Amino acid sequence: QKTICLTSWRIRVIDGNTAICVEGKRKDMKDLSWHSNTIMERVARNEVKTSSGNIYLLQGNMDSASMRKEG
Numbered sequence: 570q571k572t573i574c575l576t577s578w579r580i581r582v583i584d585g586n587t588a589i590c591v592e593g594k595r596k597d598m599k600d601l602s603w604h605s606n607t608i609m610e611r612v613a614r615n616e617v618k619t620s621s622g623n624i625y626l627l628q629g630n631m632d633s634a635s636m637r638k639e640g
Contacts, residue, residue: 572624575603579632583607591617591625593632 578593581604592604606619615627 570622570624572626573597573603573605574626574628576600576628577632578627578629579636590619591627593627596628 574596575591575593576596578591581590581592582588583590584607588607590605590608592602594600595603605617605623605625606621608617608625609620610618612618612624617625617627619625
């Protein structure tokens, strides 16, 4: 289990509207675009846990503008 920090993050629906993941830019990889596995649990206000057991630390505000653009 490791913690991955994402900035400019957003929620994305996957698997035919049956699950969600988060995607954003990884701080530890020079802002590489990244997405998580399926989110299983909200651990804290800005932390979620995935099906693989990784913890995603969501830094800053959600990128709601890009989410609205995609519907």
